[in-house]
Amino acid sequence: MKTDTKQREDGRATREKLLDCAEQLTAKKGFASVTSKEICQMAGTNLAAVNYHFGSREGLYEEMLYRLHNRIISETALQEIAQSDRTPREKLETFFHLILWSAERGGRSALDTRAIQIWMHEALSNSEAFLPILRHLATTKFPWLRQIFAEYLGRTPDDPVLYSGLFSTMAPILLMNLKEFFPIRKEETPHRIFSDPTFHQAVHAFAFAGLDALKKTVAL
Known part of the structure; x- marks a missing residue:
C-alpha cells in the first residue's frame, strides 16, 4: 500500500516537474521551438514521460x-x-483588483508575471494548438466574466453593446501585459510607467468611464 502511495506521489511530482520545465523553456523561446527531449532532459526524466503523463506533447x-x-x-x-451578493459595481471592482497589478495587491509575483507573458506570447503565435484552450475558456470562464459585465451594463448576454464594453475594457489591460515584448530596455518608458500604481488607477478610471458612457448614451 505504501509502495502504491509512493508511486502516485512520485508520478505527481514528475508531472509537475515536466510542467514547470515546459513553462520555463516556453518563456525563453515559445513552445513551438521547444522539443519534448529538451523538456525531459531538463526535468531529469526519460523521453516517454511526456506521453505517459499527458498523452502527447500537445497534451502537455x-x-x-x-x-x-x-x-x-x-x-x-x-x-x-x-454569484456574490456584491453590487454590479463592486463585482467589477473586485475583478479589476484581481486582474490589475494594483498597489493594494502589492504587484504580481514573478510566477504570475511569467504566466501572463507566456499566455500572451502563445495567444499571439497563431498556433492551431492554442484553439482548444480558447474553446475551453469560452465555455468555462468567459460566461462568468460576461455575466459580471452584463450586470453592470444592464445588458443581455447576446447584446453587441455588452461585447463592445467588455472588449474595450480588456484591451488596455492586455496591452499592459504585452510590455515585455516592447523592443526597449526595461528601465525606460513604458516599462516604468506600467509598474507605476498611478497608471493602474488611471486604467481603472478609464474602464469605468467608458462603461458608464455606454450605459448612458447607447439606447436599450
Whole structure:
C-alpha cells in the first residue's frame, strides 16, 4: 500500500516537474521551438514521460496553458464574484483588483508575471494548438466574466453593446501585459510607467468611464 502511495506521489511530482520545465523553456523561446527531449532532459526524466503523463506533447501544452491561466485568474474566482451578493459595481471592482497589478495587491509575483507573458506570447503565435484552450475558456470562464459585465451594463448576454464594453475594457489591460515584448530596455518608458500604481488607477478610471458612457448614451 505504501509502495502504491509512493508511486502516485512520485508520478505527481514528475508531472509537475515536466510542467514547470515546459513553462520555463516556453518563456525563453515559445513552445513551438521547444522539443519534448529538451523538456525531459531538463526535468531529469526519460523521453516517454511526456506521453505517459499527458498523452502527447500537445497534451502537455494544453495542461501547461490551463495551469498558467488559472494563475492569472481561476474559474472559481470568477464564479465567486459573479454569484456574490456584491453590487454590479463592486463585482467589477473586485475583478479589476484581481486582474490589475494594483498597489493594494502589492504587484504580481514573478510566477504570475511569467504566466501572463507566456499566455500572451502563445495567444499571439497563431498556433492551431492554442484553439482548444480558447474553446475551453469560452465555455468555462468567459460566461462568468460576461455575466459580471452584463450586470453592470444592464445588458443581455447576446447584446453587441455588452461585447463592445467588455472588449474595450480588456484591451488596455492586455496591452499592459504585452510590455515585455516592447523592443526597449526595461528601465525606460513604458516599462516604468506600467509598474507605476498611478497608471493602474488611471486604467481603472478609464474602464469605468467608458462603461458608464455606454450605459448612458447607447439606447436599450
